Structure formats: structure tokens, C-alpha cells
Amino acid sequence: MTLADSTDDNILNRLAERTAKVVVIGQGYVGLPVAMRAVEVGFPVVGYDVSETRIAALRAGSSYVGDISDEELRAALAAGYLPSTQANDLADFDVAVISVPTPLRNGMPDLTYIEAAAAELGPRMRHGSCVILESTTYPGTTSELVAPLLEAGSGLSAGEYHLGYSPERIDPGNVTYTLVNTPKVTSGVDEASLAVVDAFFGALVDQTVPVGSTAEAELVKLLENTFRHVNIALVNELAMYAHELGVDIWRTIDAASSKPFGYMRFTPGPGVGGHCLPIDPSYLAWRVKQHLGRTFRFVELANDINEHMPDYVHERVTSLLNDRERSLKGSEVLLLGLAYKRGTSDWRESPSVNVAERLAASGAVVEFCDPNIPAVNSDDLDFPLVEFSPERLRSADAVVLLVDHEEFDPAVVAEHARVVLDTRNAMRGHDFTGEVL
Ligand SMILES: NC(=O)c1ccc[n+]([C@@H]2O[C@H](COP(=O)([O-])OP(=O)(O)OC[C@H]3O[C@@H](n4cnc5c(N)ncnc54)[C@H](O)[C@@H]3O)[C@@H](O)[C@H]2O)c1
CATH class of the missing domain: 3.40.50.720 (NAD(P)-binding Rossmann-like Domain)
Incomplete structure (x- = not known):
């Protein structure tokens, strides 16, 4: 059995047992609901954000995201959810979800937040860790930008860790289609990565839709929103x-x-x-x-x-x-x-x-x-x-x-x-x- 095989088994087992350590980078409109749901299904979760104000509010049980009530947040805190601004709390994670902003700056994609998140995660990865990008971005970002940064920071090579992309379809204010009952597109840079990404989101939502590559998954999100924009x-x-x-x-x-x-x-x-x-x-x-x-x-x-x-x-x-x-x-x-x-x-x-x-x-x-x-x-x-x-x-x-x-x-x-x-x-x-x- 190769190292990759054994780490895949380990992380898949920990996902199945709900003992995998989950960290969510960015506790905004996208990241906070993901963190809450991960706690709800039983994972230990760190919600990491660089905003002291946001983390202080979360620690005080006060939600700034409309779809998350203070009661839900307080229940999550009681179940062990840890809001944090301390990068050390990310150490030895099993699954990291990156949900940081991807704005336009002077009409051009600004990926500096994703770069910063990848730089924070790299040194805290171990064999078999899985990083999932959720921020909306152009096709190619996961494999061309995130992978090299994670590898530089961790010293790991492709195949020794897992990496994927899964676009967020959250629709703020929509009570009919929620995170749980909206199908979730999943992808990985290789088959083993797809298996882990899919197992993680499979634990959070009713239905996953695995696709062939991270670029496809990245394009799915842009197709959906461009379709809406044009119409x-x-x-x-x-x-x-x-x-x-x-x-x-x-x-x-x-x-x-x-x-x-x-x-x-x-x-x-x-x-x-x-x-x-x-x-x-x-x-x-x-x-x-x-x-x-x-x-x-x-x-x-x-x-x-x-x-x-x-x-x-x-x-x-x-x-x-x-x-x-x-x-x-x-x-x-x-x-x-x-x-x-x-x-x-x-x-x-x-x-x-x-x-x-x-x-x-x-x-x-x-x-x-x-x-x-x-x-x-x-x-x-x-x-x-x-x-x-x-x-x-x-x-x-x-x-x-x-x-x-x-x-x-x-x-x-x-x-x-x-x-x-x-x-x-x-x-x-x-x-x-x-x-x-
Ligand atoms: N809001 C939506 O409805 C929605 C839906 C689908 C996809 N998205 C996409 O999801 C991504 C996140 O959007 P959002 O609405 O949650 O943004 P947001 O601004 O509400 O939250 C992002 C959070 O990330 C934090 N952050 C920034 N840099 C960080 C870093 N290096 N480490 C840790 N935390 C950091 C910010 O302080 C902020 O709290 C974007 O790419 C967005 O396009 C948003």
C-alpha cells in the first residue's frame, strides 16, 4: 500500500466517523453557514477569520449573517465550534475550506485573499490533508495558483495531499433552497482528491454532483452566474x-x-x-x-x-x-x-x-x-x-x-x-x- 492509499483511507475514515478536523477560512456569508453545518453533522470545526470584529461577534454568539440565527450560532459554540483569528488553531487540519473574498480590483480579478489563505494553510498541512477552494474564481485557479502555494508552504507534492474545488450556491434569504438541499458540485485535482472532497460535502448536503476537473467546477459557477446576469x-x-x-x-x-x-x-x-x-x-x-x-x-x-x-x-x-x-x-x-x-x-x-x-x-x-x-x-x-x-x-x-x-x-x-x-x-x-x- 502506498502512502497516498493509506492517507486516503485515514481521512475517509475520519470523515465517516466525523472525527476529521475541519477548518473554514473566512467566516462570511459563505464560510459561516458551511462551518455551522459541519458542526451540526458532528465535525470539530475551527472558523478562522482575519477580522477581529467578526470573530469577537461570533464568540459572543452574535451572528452578522442573515441566514444564521444567534440560536444556531450558540448551539454550534456549545457543540465545540471555535471561532478564531489565530493561525495556529489551523494546525493539523484534515479538511480546510477556503471561502474568502474574490473581488475585482480595477476590473481585474483580485486573488490576493486566496493567496493569503493558501499561504496560511500550507505550513499547517500534513500528509493526506484536504484543501477545498469555495471562493468564486476563474477556471484554472485551484490547480495553477492554489496548488503551487500549498506545495511551497508544506513541502508536500501532488498525490501526498488532496485538493479540490466546490462552488458555493448559497442564496441569501432563500428559505426553500438551503445549503443542505441544494446540490453541491464537487471536484478534485485527481481521483483521490475528488473522493475526499465528495465525501466531505456528502456529509453536509443531500446531494453532490461530482465533475471531471477543478476547472470544470470553477466554470460551473461562472456559467450559472453569467446565465443569470445575461438574462x-x-x-x-x-x-x-x-x-x-x-x-x-x-x-x-x-x-x-x-x-x-x-x-x-x-x-x-x-x-x-x-x-x-x-x-x-x-x-x-x-x-x-x-x-x-x-x-x-x-x-x-x-x-x-x-x-x-x-x-x-x-x-x-x-x-x-x-x-x-x-x-x-x-x-x-x-x-x-x-x-x-x-x-x-x-x-x-x-x-x-x-x-x-x-x-x-x-x-x-x-x-x-x-x-x-x-x-x-x-x-x-x-x-x-x-x-x-x-x-x-x-x-x-x-x-x-x-x-x-x-x-x-x-x-x-x-x-x-x-x-x-x-x-x-x-x-x-x-x-x-x-x-x-
Ligand atoms: N455571498 C454569496 O452569496 C456568495 C455566493 C456564492 C459564492 N460566493 C463567493 O464566496 C466567496 C466568499 O464570499 P462571502 O460572501 O462569504 O464574503 P465575505 O466578505 O462575507 O466573507 C469573507 C470573509 O473572509 C475573511 N478573510 C479575508 N481574508 C482572509 C484570510 N486571509 N484568512 C481568513 N479570513 C479571511 C474576511 O474577513 C471575511 O469575513 C467569494 O469568492 C464570493 O464570490 C459568495
Whole structure:
């Protein structure tokens, strides 16, 4: 029996017995739910993060991730979950999941967080350890960037440790499809790695979908998000033309959605946001450009249209006020929804901010209202965050519904707002003054 065979058996046994030491690098929207689930199924788990603030909050039993309640977190802590900023707590791990940010910097992939995580893990690996990258990235990252860093840090060679990629499909705020019942794509740099990666996630989720290579798994994630990005751009562009043509885009979409095959429903809005859609397709476009010298035209076009939507909202608000003989300059505009989508507290890359900036640049006095976002999470926001109340609705010259959070009761908005631009079709069926996007 070779060393690799014996270590494979060892780690697979420890996974089956739930004694494998699991470390999750990055305790954010992706990493924290993975850590919680790993604790829940019985693994000893270290949740490692460089943010002292986040780790202090976790230790105090206070969750900053909407999908994880304080009760769940406290139960995990009681079961031995260890939130830590100490790299030494990673020593001798069996499975490490990397879920650190992968932003764009000046339009280019910024992989420095992945590099830092790999540099932290390398020296703490042992024969048979398994590293799984979960951060979204372009095809080739696991084998071309992560593997050499782990090998340099550990002194191990390919075959002596396990390495794979498994994209995260978490959908913040979605209570129907959770981490557990959403199929999880798994991959490895070799067969033994795939077996370990698949066994680990097989313990966490109902169904895994093993694929042939880490590059395939990396591309799966980018395909999914590029598909969504492009289709949202399609309905956004159509919404602008339909308005000019005097056709109701929302009823058109509802009717088209009755087709049981060959059509998938996407709806327009004030732009795309969050940590995925505005970023991931550009990772793919960058890789295509860098390796093939070609332009990924669908991505460029979708970026162009989706990035234009806040300007379009600005234009529609201006025209609504104009119809009432008011200028945008000096008007009070209340924006309902700062989060990038319904039901989440995440406002990273939110198009709501772009809308606010454009309105403010034209001299409007802008306020936000978002019951999902606690004041503590809005420190970097340049606009006041106010309560959702009839008084606020009444005092604004115009109200723009940007996110259809369930807390924004359309009946209340209809009753109290002077004029509304509804970018989500949430006011349909209510007698209100204003327009739908
Ligand atoms: N949020 C989503 O809905 C979602 C869904 C699918 C995939 N993803 C992808 O998952 C990855 C993580 O996203 P997220 O939303 O969880 O980000 P996040 O910003 O919420 O969390 C990342 C965490 O990593 C920590 N971190 C940064 N560098 C570190 C290091 N060297 N060592 C330890 N911790 C470090 C940060 O302090 C932060 O707490 C990204 O690649 C993202 O594109 C996100």
C-alpha cells in the first residue's frame, strides 16, 4: 500500500466517523453557514477569520449573517465550534475550506485573499490533508495558483495531499433552497482528491454532483452566474423599450412564464448587485481575454445594460416629478431598499447605492429605508437610514421602491406616498399614484 492509499483511507475514515478536523477560512456569508453545518453533522470545526470584529461577534454568539440565527450560532459554540483569528488553531487540519473574498480590483480579478489563505494553510498541512477552494474564481485557479502555494508552504507534492474545488450556491434569504438541499458540485485535482472532497460535502448536503476537473467546477459557477446576469440584462433592456412602446413588461413576462418549457422567468429591476452578479461574469471575461485574446461579448453587453439601470431609474424619477411640476433638485426622495435583493441584509455592490448617488448628484435630498439592515451595518453609507413609517412616506416628494422586502407593505406605501416609482412590480393591484418601471 502506498502512502497516498493509506492517507486516503485515514481521512475517509475520519470523515465517516466525523472525527476529521475541519477548518473554514473566512467566516462570511459563505464560510459561516458551511462551518455551522459541519458542526451540526458532528465535525470539530475551527472558523478562522482575519477580522477581529467578526470573530469577537461570533464568540459572543452574535451572528452578522442573515441566514444564521444567534440560536444556531450558540448551539454550534456549545457543540465545540471555535471561532478564531489565530493561525495556529489551523494546525493539523484534515479538511480546510477556503471561502474568502474574490473581488475585482480595477476590473481585474483580485486573488490576493486566496493567496493569503493558501499561504496560511500550507505550513499547517500534513500528509493526506484536504484543501477545498469555495471562493468564486476563474477556471484554472485551484490547480495553477492554489496548488503551487500549498506545495511551497508544506513541502508536500501532488498525490501526498488532496485538493479540490466546490462552488458555493448559497442564496441569501432563500428559505426553500438551503445549503443542505441544494446540490453541491464537487471536484478534485485527481481521483483521490475528488473522493475526499465528495465525501466531505456528502456529509453536509443531500446531494453532490461530482465533475471531471477543478476547472470544470470553477466554470460551473461562472456559467450559472453569467446565465443569470445575461438574462437579467435581457429583461432590463426590454423593460426600457416596452415602456416607450406603451407595453406592460410585467404582464408580458407573467404570460411568457406560463410556457412550461424553453423559457425561464427573469424580472427587471434597478440593476444587479451583491457579491456575485456584478463580479463573477467579469472573472470569466478576464480569463477569456487573458488566455484567448478574445472579448466575451455577452458579458460586456450585459454589464453595459445592467450598469445603466440606475441611470434609467434616475430618469424615470425625474420625469415623475416633472409631471408634477417639481424638479429633482431640492426634492426629498425616499428609497425603499438598500440591500441588493429581497430578504437579505447584504448591500455590497447594491444598485440602490448607485441610484442614490445619481439622485443626490442632481440635487435631490436622499434617504434610505431598509428594515433588514441594522444601523451597525451601514457605517459606510453616505445617506441617512430611516424607519419605514407613514410619516416618512408622506414627507417625501417621491418614493422609489428598489427592493421588494416583505416589510414594505404596498398598501401602506400606496396610502401614504405622494408619488411612487415601483421598480419591482410590488405595488401591482394597489391603488397608488405613480408608475411601475
Ligand atoms: N455571498 C454569496 O452569496 C456568495 C455566493 C456564492 C459564492 N460566493 C463567493 O464566496 C466567496 C466568499 O464570499 P462571502 O460572501 O462569504 O464574503 P465575505 O466578505 O462575507 O466573507 C469573507 C470573509 O473572509 C475573511 N478573510 C479575508 N481574508 C482572509 C484570510 N486571509 N484568512 C481568513 N479570513 C479571511 C474576511 O474577513 C471575511 O469575513 C467569494 O469568492 C464570493 O464570490 C459568495
